[in-house]
Structure formats: C-alpha cells, structure tokens
Amino acid sequence: MQPNDKGIDRSVVEAWIRHERRRLALDPQFLQKNFAKRIILDLTAIPIVIEGDEELAVVAIVMDTASGLILGDCFGTIDDAAELQLVATRIALAFVEDMRPGLSYDYTGYPDLDLILPPSRDAINPPASLLAASRSLEIRAPGTYAYGQQIVQTVGPKIGRIPLAPRKTLSVQREKFARSRKVADLDPIEASAFWQREALRHNEPILLALEKAGLLRADRPNENLEALLFALAEFLASLPDI
Structure with missing residues (x-):
C-alpha cells in the first residue's frame, strides 16, 4: 500500500489500531466501562465454498465492539x-x-447500534422502537466496500483461523476468487460446523477475559441490550422480501 500524503502507511496505522483494540479488549477496567456500549451487525464473505456452489459463503455477525465477542452469527x-x-x-x-x-x-445506558442493510435494500427510516432502544443508530446502505469493514476494524482480518474476505461479499469477481483461493469445499453441514468451531475459538479467550473482569456474575443485569436486540430483530423481520 502506498503511503498517504503525510508519508504514513495507512495499513500500519490500521494494524496499530487493531492491536490497541485487542489489548483493550483484555483490560478489565475497559471492559467494565464499555462492554455492551456499542453493537454492530455486519455481513462478510469468508473463503469457504459450500459444495455445489461456486461462490464464497457469507456470515452475518452481531458483535460487541469493546470485547469483540460474537453475540450471534449465521452462516450461509x-x-x-x-x-x-x-x-x-x-x-x-x-x-x-x-x-x-x-x-x-x-x-x-442504551447501546449504540451500527448495522448494514442486506443487499438490494434501499435506505430506510428506522422504526420508533429501534430508535428508542439505541443511544445512537447508524444504518448503512449495502455496498461492495461497506460489508465486513466494521468486523475487521474491531477484531482484525480473521475469526479464529478463518480469514475474512469483506470486499468479496458483493464483488462481481467473487466466483473467480472462490475457485482460486477457497479454504475448503464442504457440504453445507460440514461448512457450517467448520465456521462454528472457529467462531467458538474466537470467543473463548474473550469470555475468559470477561470472567476475569468480573462481568460474568449474577448481580445488576442490564436489560437494555436485550431490548436493542429484540427491536433489531423486529426491524429486520419487517424488511420487505426482494
């Protein structure tokens, strides 16, 4: 990558930022103050090919940005x-x-929410229930260079041992990429299990860090995260079929 106008290699800066985020994600005080403060819903391609399909598989991920914990995911x-x-x-x-x-x-407080719409969805006004359940809300339109960026910025270019391919999520060249650089060609059940193993591998040290930070204890549960996810699910379910 070429240096920018100030002579600083952007990739070096981005790598340093990711390193600092990973360091903070293990800091008990940081986690205590920031866990569940900002939630993202993103979508990215990964270099796994489902048997009989020439395109890359994709995963949808709901993630806490302070810890990098995957709260929910779905492979397909x-x-x-x-x-x-x-x-x-x-x-x-x-x-x-x-x-x-x-x-x-x-x-x-209520979490911030950053989500990207699925392909072929136009910008849409969020419902009052989702606005009420979030401190701030950003709904981004779909685009080749939009998908997966929030995940990469939060946890880096891999989930477990699986590299992410965010720019191939909508790329017209994703079929060529799938033929030449696939990680595995698996049937749907095996492919999903492979992804789930690596998602668990990703989450294990994070859950340990949360436990060490004293966040996995029985007092003072916060219901606002549940309210946000419930409102988000209702919003997604209401989107018209394409």
Missing part, C-alpha cells in the same frame, strides 16, 4: 443475506437472555 450464502442477519440477531438475543443471570457491567 449471499442470496440469503437478509435471513442470515435476522437469524444472527435472534441467536444474539437468545445468547444474551441465557447469559443474563451472569452478565453485569458498569454501562447501563
């Missing part, structure tokens, strides 16, 4: 992106509800 194909985002959000809601007796953190 780009044609089902809207459903993947909805399922990932519902999984995140179920995860938070299951963890509720043990989740306790200092931030008790």
